[in-house]
Amino acid sequence: MIAVYRKTFKWLTVGIYHKLSAIMAALLLFEWIRCLGDYWWEETFTIVNGVLFVSTAAIILIPSKFFSSLVQLIFLIGLNVAYSGYTWIPFEGDKKNVVDWTIWLASHVKQLSPFLWISLSIWVVFHFIVWMRNRRLFIIGTISLALLSLLVADSLLTPIHLWDEIAWILFIGLGWLVTSHFSSFKKQHPDNWEHLLEYPVSLFLPILIIITFVMGAGLFVPSIKPILTDPYTAWKEARGEEVGSFVGDKGVSTSPTSSSSGDSRSGYSRNDELLGNGFKFDYSPVMTVSTTKRSYWRGETKAFYNGSGWEESPVEKQEQSDPLEQYKQVLLPGMQPKTTKVEKVEQTFTIIRKDKFPVLFGAGPISTVLAVNAADVPPRLNWLPQSWELRFPAKSRGAYPKSYTIVSEVPVLDEAALRSGAATQPAKDADPIYLQLPSELPERVRELAAELTKDAATPYDKVNKLVSYLRLNYTYTNEPDLSKRQSQDFVDAFLFEMKSGYCDYFSTALAVLTRATGIPARWVKGYSPGSLPYDPERMRMQSGAGIEMNPEGAGTYTVRNSDAHSWVEVYFEGYGWLPFEATAGFSFPYALPEDKVAPVPETNTPVTDDTVEKAASGFHIPVWVFYVTAGVLVLCIAALRFRSIMDGWRRYRMGSDSVNERIVRETNRLIKYGRKKGLDHNEFETVRETMARWSTRLTFLQSEFHAVQGAFEKAMYSSQIMTQEEAERVTATMKVIRERIG
Structure with a gap:
């Protein structure tokens, strides 16, 4: 029995960071979509939450990526069929006619709209987040974007307070970053990691205490008036308007300066002695x-x-x-x-x-x-x-x-x-x-x-x-x-x-x-x-x-x-x-x-x-269409010029480094690039050993590998400061290597 437990534990802990990232991504999306409570039907939430649960469970329990994805897609379709009111339509056309088959298939897909497209989009986003788990900047950016979007929704788009969702996403983000750090540490220093695991309480307890203390302080400390006013509240108050409390008193404002500007939200009124002020429609159920x-x-x-x-x-x-x-x-x-x-x-x-x-x-x-x-x-x-x-x-x-x-x-x-x-x-x-x-x-x-x-x-x-x-x-x-x-x-x-x-x-x-x-x-x-x-x-x-x-x-x-x-x-x-x-x-x-x-x-x-x-105004395009179009254009331009933007960012980051430090960094980046392209590299071998192995395999690049090795050793171990011209020659050589190996 003990042997079974050990095998099960080993099976579950293989690729542990991948599995933990799937859990974090699912929790992140689960908390974020809760802000859509005013706009999604209950069936939509049931389907999407089911897809997130099944996808996470499949990643944890099924080692094969192919079978795991297959199971997820089967459950995705099954959940849509179960909760969208789908009914089977038998095929009645010509079995040899492709058009009839297309119409028949479209009639089935139409019944699943929009549930199928929403759940499929969430599923794709979930896997993209998991796929990018090894990029720490991506994790920080994802958490920041989720928090920013919830802050905007909390202030402008929904009458429901989203403080709980914001707190949970912050907690998830902190936990994910800690997990990412440990995963990276384990890869770079396996021996030290094994040593740390001998003292798990000393390793994990301080982290747990710190995160719990930070979250607990946010939840249980007394509420006080903020020292800094958020931009939305400042803007509303500058216009002489009130930021609604969203209690649901239609046409009744608590501000003595309120007018017909619609500061209140629609809802069941508590006091009807003074009627007549304007209000904004609140579509929360x-x-x-x-x-x-x-x-x-x-x-x-x-x-x-x-x-x-x-x-x-x-x-x-x-x-x-x-x-x-x-x-x-x-x-x-x-x-x-x-x-x-x-x-x-x-x-x-x-x-x-x-x-x-x-x-x-x-x-x-x-x-x-x-x-x-x-x-x-x-x-x-x-x-x-x-x-x-x-x-x-x-x-x-x-x-x-x-x-x-x-x-x-x-x-x-x-x-x-x-x-x-x-x-x-x-x-x-x-x-x-x-x-x-x-x-x-x-x-x-x-x-x-x-x-x-x-x-x-x-x-x-x-x-x-x-x-x-x-x-x-x-x-x-x-x-x-x-x-x-x-x-x-x-x-x-x-x-x-x-x-x-x-x-x-x-x-x-x-x-x-x-x-x-x-x-x-x-x-x-x-x-x-x-x-x-x-x-x-x-x-x-x-x-x-x-x-x-x-x-x-x-x-x-x-x-x-x-x-x-x-x-x-x-x-x-x-x-x-x-x-x-x-x-x-x-x-x-x-x-x-x-x-x-x-x-x-x-x-x-x-x-x-x-x-x-x-x-007389005729055709009218809502303002949000322009914002969405502008955002799509910016994303397209960024995608087309991604490499140029990243090169510029790297040049900006390395602007304060010495020439020697830049050559060392670029050499390490070249080695990482080579590993992605299938070239062997052992974490504990020197640059000289790596370049020698690569030269044996790619004989047509021996001179370039030798030049990079010499520049690295001079920059790393010599007391001489290399010139800008030497750095540019080495950078050009590295560019040739990248181009030649694909």
């Missing part, structure tokens, strides 16, 4: 939702409009809650008559971000909770029946659930019922808070509401008139021009001065105009549905058949910070609360009676000067 029907994911509701935004009203703050005591407990929605038809929607939420929200999201209203974190007992949650909110207690210290499953009973949009019976009468059951408007509200807002709804027969028709007006006459922008605002009231400024904004503008305007007509309304915030994974086959079948293949919109949606949204719920007597979407470009996914079609919102946008300008 928040959660995934597996649902039986496409829906808006409802969060909180606010009823008190203060002229600048929304607050919780005293009625909402004092609302009695029902504690959630067990799974499948029925949660009764307030102000929802039993006669209103509903549709059950089951949803499973998987939370990606670590943010803590005050409520559980869901299609409104939630009726039962089926599971939370797969726990036997649900966490402490309170159901607010009037607000339709499933809240955590105010002083709850627990973490937000990683996953939960709920069932919602969504009101069905029955237009016939809304245009007849009790729904046509003024609301009597709603609390007066849902009609509240500030006394300072400009009269022209009320006049506009009355003018728009004067011809509508029912409350439902009045609300639709208001929705259509907002969608037709106002444009969506995430960076509204606040310089146009003169009015102190948020809605008045939007309706009569700015005339453009994002969802908070549209939803608040609809709520205020609805209340101005005497119809109860409340403001709601949460998330729009998000996006389904792109399925080209379904799209092809749907477009070809001319029918909707998934009318309910069932599936797993990825919800991002950019999907944070607000809308309005309106109360109709005898019917209850019903959501309305006023924001241009959005459409609420209503539940409908059988054989009914959803009302199509009017989305025509008036032609503005901006629209004409964009149309």
Whole structure:
């Protein structure tokens, strides 16, 4: 058994530096690609990480390069087939026709795109890094490039902090450089290396302690304000702008000097008392939702409009809650008559971000909770029946659930019922808070509401008139021009001065105009549905058949910070609360009676000067195209002039050396070059012995080898300083030798 262990150990330690380099390269790429979390699908990460793992394992376990590469490619293709949704397409063409075979093969490859090309590119980069493992400057350059790219991405390209990835890459780089140094030392001084291995603790423990201390200091020392400000932060602050904290408060900036410049990032807001600042879209994922029907994911509701935004009203703050005591407990929605038809929607939420929200999201209203974190007992949650909110207690210290499953009973949009019976009468059951408007509200807002709804027969028709007006006459922008605002009231400024904004503008305007007509309304915030994974086959079948293949919109949606949204719920007597979407470009996914079609919102946008300008601008090339093109050109020029650049670099490095030192160095470089070309050289033999052996093998270069040997011995052992002319003659001789031996 001991003999087996020894053979196994010897087998695994053969080419140990090669295997350790493969591990380092895989870890380096694994950490680096994590910065692409906002842009890659989960399947992409699974395939790429699998390729890195299999490639590393194959290098460690399979000595043969050919069989190792073969195994890696087989697994690469297998992972792509397993996770890309690939389906086998039988060959149906002419077996003697090359074109048919090409089309058949292309149809298979197309199914694997883009996963195949991404994983294949990572695999090639991985092997290139491993192949260049013996060049210490390359290792330093690779680690530096990875760190620089992560620093740029952390500051400019992604809202996610990449400090952990940067720390791990630095740790990997230090470990790789230490491993490279030991490998080089072992080759140059094998006897000394064997001696050092007799004391492994003395050799490796100090290195481990130093690296651990450096990394630990970076992780655990108290945070202090940096003495030097990084260039990006300095540039932003010089412009009077704030560097976003990326917490996810859309349109809410913590800087008192913020304007419409878009310092904030889109996301679920925590404070809605002051709305209106611009924001940048943050496409980082928040959660995934597996649902039986496409829906808006409802969060909180606010009823008190203060002229600048929304607050919780005293009625909402004092609302009695029902504690959630067990799974499948029925949660009764307030102000929802039993006669209103509903549709059950089951949803499973998987939370990606670590943010803590005050409520559980869901299609409104939630009726039962089926599971939370797969726990036997649900966490402490309170159901607010009037607000339709499933809240955590105010002083709850627990973490937000990683996953939960709920069932919602969504009101069905029955237009016939809304245009007849009790729904046509003024609301009597709603609390007066849902009609509240500030006394300072400009009269022209009320006049506009009355003018728009004067011809509508029912409350439902009045609300639709208001929705259509907002969608037709106002444009969506995430960076509204606040310089146009003169009015102190948020809605008045939007309706009569700015005339453009994002969802908070549209939803608040609809709520205020609805209340101005005497119809109860409340403001709601949460998330729009998000996006389904792109399925080209379904799209092809749907477009070809001319029918909707998934009318309910069932599936797993990825919800991002950019999907944070607000809308309005309106109360109709005898019917209850019903959501309305006023924001241009959005459409609420209503539940409908059988054989009914959803009302199509009017989305025509008036032609503005901006629209004409964009149309006239014609073909537009993004700025990044120029940067990429310039970078490719620089790389091509560098590749074509590589030898000249390296010669210039060597001349620069050797500029301060004496002529004798330069000849000695060039002789050693010539010997290394000869070894690469297949000429024998023993590490312990002299230059004279090497040149004599080479002269025996390459008799046509005997005089040149003799000249190099003489110059080396004179430069190395003589007290004379050689002249520049002698150095140039020797350099020319070495150049002839290189050219003659290939």
